[in-house]
Amino acid sequence: MQISKEELIAKANAVSKNTLLETLSIEMVDFGEDFLVARMPVTPRVHQPDGVLHGGATAALAESVGSFASHIFIDTDKFFVRGIEITANHLKSVTEGYIYAKATFLHRGRTTQLLDIRVTDEADNLVSVCRLSTISLPKNK
Structure with a gap:
């Protein structure tokens, strides 16, 4: 039985309960053959003290969508994923609305x-x- 796009997104968001993703209101919103998109609201919860989006919240969004x-x-069933390195170059300030993170593979080893x-x-x-960078490690049975 094939699972629909909507069902897969709902399942991904359901496993995020009681995690950092829920705390930051990060949700998966779209995916395709080689990409995944998540979004996060920009509210005072994710602001720096001066009222703009905190780079750490942006990095958390990026790592979340990339790891997912x-x-x-x-x-x-055989492997689990862990992030091993992240870099972020912040180019523009945001004070409100949503930001979207689209993860695409450069290397899928x-x-x-x-x-x-x-x-x-x-x-x-x-x-x-x-x-x-993520690593897939075998699960111990």
Whole structure:
């Protein structure tokens, strides 16, 4: 039985309960053959003291969507995914609305994965460019 796109997104968001993703109101909103998109509201909860989006919240969004993308495209019965390195270049300030993070694979190896994550605002302006390396490790039975 094939699972629909809507069912997969709902399932991804359901497993985020009681995690950092729920705390930051991060939700998965779209995916395709080689990408995953998540969004996060920009509210005072994720602001720096001066009222703009905190870079750490942006990095948390990027790592979340990138790790989820790696997770979706592996055999989760045999492997689990961990982020091993993230970089973020913040290019534009945001004070309100939503930001969107689109993760695409630059390398999808058996053990390591490298993802490019572009974070944009609601007007599709580039906010941050991130790179995430993940590793797939075998589950012990």
